[in-house]
Amino acid sequence: MPQLNGGGGDDLGANDELISFKDEGEQEEKISENSSAERDLADVKSSLVNESETNQNSSSDSEAERRPPPRSESFRDKSRESLEEAAKRQDGGLFKGPPYPGYPFIMIPDLTGPYLPNGSLSPTARTYLQMKWPLLDVQAGSLQSRQALKDARSPSPAHIVSNKVPVVQHPHHVHPLTPLITYSNEHFTPGNPPPHLPADVDPKTGIPRPPHPPDISPYYPLSPGTVGQIPHPLGWLVPQQGQPVYPITTGGFRHPYPTALTVNASMSSFLSSRFPPHMVPPHHSLHTTGIPHPAIVTPTVKQESSQNDVGSLHSSKHQDSKKEEEKKKPHIKKPLNAFMLYMKEMRAKVVAECTLKESAAINQILGRRWHALSREEQAKYYELARKERQLHMQLYPGWSARDNYVGGYGKKKKRKRDKQPGETNEHSECFLNPCLSLPPITGEKKSAFATYKVKAAASAHPLQMEAY
DNA sequence: CCCCCTTTGAAGCAT
DNA sequence: ATGCTTCAAAGGGGG
Numbered sequence: 163m164p165q166l167n168g169g170g171g172d173d174l175g176a177n178d179e180l181i182s183f184k185d186e187g188e189q190e191e192k193i194s195e196n197s198s199a200e201r202d203l204a205d206v207k208s209s210l211v212n213e214s215e216t217n218q219n220s221s222s223d224s225e226a227e228r229r230p231p232p233r234s235e236s237f238r239d240k241s242r243e244s245l246e247e248a249a250k251r252q253d254g255g256l257f258k259g260p261p262y263p264g265y266p267f268i269m270i271p272d273l274t275g276p277y278l279p280n281g282s283l284s285p286t287a288r289t290y291l292q293m294k295w296p297l298l299d300v301q302a303g304s305l306q307s308r309q310a311l312k313d314a315r316s317p318s319p320a321h322i323v324s325n326k327v328p329v330v331q332h333p334h335h336v337h338p339l340t341p342l343i344t345y346s347n348e349h350f351t352p353g354n355p356p357p358h359l360p361a362d363v364d365p366k367t368g369i370p371r372p373p374h375p376p377d378i379s380p381y382y383p384l385s386p387g388t389v390g391q392i393p394h395p396l397g398w399l400v401p402q403q404g405q406p407v408y409p410i411t412t413g414g415f416r417h418p419y420p421t422a423l424t425v426n427a428s429m430s431s432f433l434s435s436r437f438p439p440h441m442v443p444p445h446h447s448l449h450t451t452g453i454p455h456p457a458i459v460t461p462t463v464k465q466e467s468s469q470n471d472v473g474s475l476h477s478s479k480h481q482d483s484k485k486e487e488e489k490k491k492p493h494i495k496k497p498l499n500a501f502m503l504y505m506k507e508m509r510a511k512v513v514a515e516c517t518l519k520e521s522a523a524i525n526q527i528l529g530r531r532w533h534a535l536s537r538e539e540q541a542k543y544y545e546l547a548r549k550e551r552q553l554h555m556q557l558y559p560g561w562s563a564r565d566n567y568v569g570g571y572g573k574k575k576k577r578k579r580d581k582q583p584g585e586t587n588e589h590s591e592c593f594l595n596p597c598l599s600l601p602p603i604t605g606e607k608k609s610a611f612a613t614y615k616v617k618a619a620a621s622a623h624p625l626q627m628e629a630y
Numbered sequence: 631c632c633c634c635c636t637t638t639g640a641a642g643c644a645t
Numbered sequence: 646a647t648g649c650t651t652c653a654a655a656g657g658g659g660g
Contacts, residue, residue, distance in 0.1 A: 496653045501638035505654065513656095521655040525637040532638070547639080563641045566652060571643050 494561050497554040500543035504532055 498506070505528050512527050513519060532540070554561070564571070 496640075496651095498653060499639040502653055505637075509655070518657095519655095520635080520657050522634085522636040522657080524655075525635085527637090529637040544639095551640080563652070564643085567642080568651085571650065 494558050494565065496563055496566060497550040498547060500540065500547040501529075501532055503546050503550070504528070504535075504540075504543045 505525065508528055508531065509521075509524060512524050512531075516527075518524055518527075
């Protein structure tokens, strides 16, 4: 592999450790997840309650159980860092090969061994394949990746991983990406099967779904004939809300095949080596149709709910001038990071599983679930985020995150919670809770768990407890 | 109506 | 190099 640099040597060894270690964790996760996703949520909920109301670890043990227990913080941090590092390194060139051969999360692995022994596509691979390249023929993609595998001289991490951590999940394993299915309006369309059905099982037949037709991803919540509304390569993440990762701008018209186009764009560097040039379109910030990328959010769109239909005539001068101002400079949103992608995908599921609707509380749960994900699962989102950034970069070469700084750096638009002097101590008890000491407290800078709001938890969970 | 909350990650800026 | 700040999504809650 080209990218084996000297610096990665240490990580390599470490990763070997990680993998074997991960096996245990993976199994444990499977066991617990097999038991019930609801229980998982219940654990999260109850642990949240405990976090806020008590120091007892009565419920946390369940979560602690299902986690790869002794993932030390340092280990976790290292793995996390390495993971991010890996993702970053891949930014430079697509699929040069995993910087860390031991790492399973280079996405090719999923593509290389997506088939179950019976020949059908494994849930994981199928899901990921389709969510990555919704309009690509899965089988073709597999062939290509196989071809890519052939090209690779050294064994793909896929094999390393697949030998140790089977890509094929247990049939009952609730894959974190299964909510993709639920985004097919299952939660919201009366008559649709309940969300607890296995993601990859056809709700009607009860048998595993065959590889999906290449034209439409099953995860798009599209009613038949609405292909043209596929907004974005990652639009599958939020179809249930009809809102793509990058919201479509005004006009109401959507290009029939933006997904394919953007997917190609995002993968251009990858595809260019595999596909004829005509299949790798040039990158413009605007499509040839003149339709801006969904990331461009014009004021109209941003305020469409409040102004478009009713209030447009009553909008104030101030708003008008503001709008015009912004019209000149469309707001290009930041690409979503891995966690944001994960949140988009999982939010509906979490909301559906509990009565909570407060995003703050939901996000807490999501944050914990995020940490509970296996590295492979997280890696998928890191990879997606990486592609998202890449695509974003290609579409908006001159764009900078700084462009979205409202008041400029240092002039806070939103004030983050000031860390009170004694705050850490105040909540340090949280770290006594095994739930909260779940590994992924990534570098204490974020101290995600330290910022647990007793208030939020206290207000949220009583409701949950009532609901259950 | 607008901002806060809450999460993680990415990126930019200041030191 | 490190640390801080802002923004990305989401939607209820509150001023």
